[in-house]
Amino acid sequence: xxxxxxxxxxxxxxxxxxxxxxxxxxxxxxxxxxxxxxxxxxxxxxxxxxxxxxxxxxxxxxxxxxxxxxxxxxxxxxxxxxxxxxxxxxxxxxxxxxxxxxxxxxxxxxxxxxxxxxxxxxxxxxxxxxxxxxxxxxxxxxxxxxxxxxxxxxxxxxxxxxxxxxxxxxxxxxxxxxxxxxxxxxxxxxxxxxxxxxxxxxxxxxxxxxxxxxxxxxxxxxxxxxxxxxxxxxxxxxxxxxxxxxxxxxxxxxxxxxxxxxxxxxxxxxxxxxxxxxxxxxxxxxxxxxxxxxxxxxxxxxxxxxxxxxxxxxxxxxxxxxxxxxxxx
Amino acid sequence: xxxxxxxxxxxxxxxxxxxxxxxxxxxxxxxxxxxxxxxxxxxxxxxxxxxxxxxxxxxxxxxxxxxxxxxxxxxxxxxxxxxxxxxxxxxxxxxxxxxxxxxxxxxxxxxxxxxxxxxxx
Numbered sequence: 001x002x003x004x005x006x007x008x009x010x011x012x013x014x015x016x017x018x019x020x021x022x023x024x025x026x027x028x029x030x031x032x033x034x035x036x037x038x039x040x041x042x043x044x045x046x047x048x049x050x051x052x053x054x055x056x057x058x059x060x061x062x063x064x065x066x067x068x069x070x071x072x073x074x075x076x077x078x079x080x081x082x083x084x085x086x087x088x089x090x091x092x093x094x095x096x097x098x099x100x101x102x103x104x105x106x107x108x109x110x111x112x113x114x115x116x117x118x119x120x121x122x123x124x125x126x127x128x129x130x131x132x133x134x135x136x137x138x139x140x141x142x143x144x145x146x147x148x149x150x151x152x153x154x155x156x157x158x159x160x161x162x163x164x165x166x167x168x169x170x171x172x173x174x175x176x177x178x179x180x181x182x183x184x185x186x187x188x189x190x191x192x193x194x195x196x197x198x199x200x201x202x203x204x205x206x207x208x209x210x211x212x213x214x215x216x217x218x219x220x221x222x223x224x225x226x227x228x229x230x231x232x233x234x235x236x237x238x239x240x241x242x243x244x245x246x247x248x249x250x251x252x253x254x255x256x257x258x259x260x261x262x263x264x265x266x267x268x269x270x271x272x273x274x275x276x277x278x279x280x281x282x283x284x285x286x287x288x289x290x291x292x293x294x295x296x297x298x299x300x301x302x303x304x305x306x307x308x309x310x311x312x313x314x315x316x317x318x319x320x321x322x323x324x325x326x327x328x329x
Numbered sequence: 330x331x332x333x334x335x336x337x338x339x340x341x342x343x344x345x346x347x348x349x350x351x352x353x354x355x356x357x358x359x360x361x362x363x364x365x366x367x368x369x370x371x372x373x374x375x376x377x378x379x380x381x382x383x384x385x386x387x388x389x390x391x392x393x394x395x396x397x398x399x400x401x402x403x404x405x406x407x408x409x410x411x412x413x414x415x416x417x418x419x420x421x422x423x424x425x426x427x428x429x430x431x432x433x434x435x436x437x438x439x440x441x442x443x444x445x446x447x448x449x450x
Contacts, residue, residue, distance in 0.1 A: 072399075072400070075397070075400045076400045076401075077386070077390055077391075077400060077401055077402060078386075078390075078401075078402050081402035141404075142404065159405075161406065165406070168382070168414070169410055169413050169414070174410070177413055177416075178409060204406060208405060218405075218428070219424075219425040219426040219428075219429050222425045
């Protein structure tokens with residue numbers, strides 16, 4: 001009896017906190033809510049730190065962070081790095097908060113935890129009457145772009161990298177150390193050093209996105225045990241793809257350790273984002289689409305300055321598909 | 330390794346005031362707290378140098394044993410490049426599992442010395 005009463009009370013309190021009006025920060029306007037992606041969709045949000053200039057906005061952003069996040073930020077070195085780290089936390093909190101259509105969720109009240117493998121996820125910690133949305137997210141950032149990918153029901157991993165990124169090590173030495181033999185072969189065959197460098201960075205983002213989607217840490221899927229490559233797909237005619245070539249290329253992953261299982265379930269997209277970055281997205285395919293080839297990733301991309309401006313940019317010049325089967329919405 | 334991790338965080342909490350760390354104080358207290366041997370200061374210094382170079386940090390940036398790679402602005406690509414640089418510098422080979430446990434410069438230096446020891450054993 002007592003436990004039932006206290007459960008009800010705590011649920012009511014949770015609801016109150018959850019539906020707490022915006023008194024906490026009257027200066028910030030409400031976030032524009034967004035519907036959750038459907039099961040077959042991926043949402044991708046990004047912020048360009050250079051577009052966020054207002055010191056007062058940045059200071060309001062800082063107020064959204066948890067004490068631990070603030071402490072981490074305090075210890076970071078380098079202003080640009082600190083700014084993008086702040087925006088990464090703000091982006092993930094505000095993005096998740098947007099999808100709560102039942103009641104206004106304060107992005108500041110969101111709690112995060114890590115799986116036993118270290119992958120971040122939301123800690124909903126609510127009463128058992130309320131079912132949290134089966135939302136998956138993943139973030140990645142450089143000092144000039146901060147991104148967050150969102151899916152429903154299936155894991156997602158993303159990675160972004162500046163197109164101009166230079167390695168300190170020699171390209172092939174790096175590839176030999178970290179990539180699979182097939183990937184090294186592919187890179188070695190490229191004679192133009194600049195193209196070689198670009199292909200290495202693209203491959204890196206794809207491999208990172210995959211490991212982050214699998215979510216078991218770098219050591220569970222060492223980079224040299226799996227190969228990612230593009231495979232030309234003959235189109236059946238129904239699906240409309242956005243790639244520039246008449247034959248679409250699908251990105252596939254093959255594992256030398258586990259040839260059958262892991263690898264048929266993952267879908268990739270590689271984009272040229274905002275003219276400045278490569279962005280790789282990896283999501284798990286739903287069971288029903290398991291072995292089926294040729295189903296595109298349905299993708300919606302927004303550029304945002306949280307609380308200030310949201311702009312849907314999928315289908316514009318800001319999002320140029322490089323490879324993978326993609327349908328932009 | 331777990332104890333080392335705990336001890337180094339105790340050190341950095343007590344000695345990191347307003348973000349400043351006090352390496353000399355830390356070394357003095359080291360014999361009392363450390364169960365196993367910490368890396369030599371020369372090793373830590375070399376790691377700091379490699380890290381500073383990889384991350385292209387401004388000359389006045391403080392990098393010490395306590396410095397966390399994440400806080401210095403190292404992303405995953407930087408981290409693997411740093412590991413590669415360390416492997417070349419010290420003639421060792423770092424497994425992915427071990428690389429994942431490194432979060433500070435000190436962790437890296439300790440691992441390096443352990444690997445050198447194992448190699449020469």
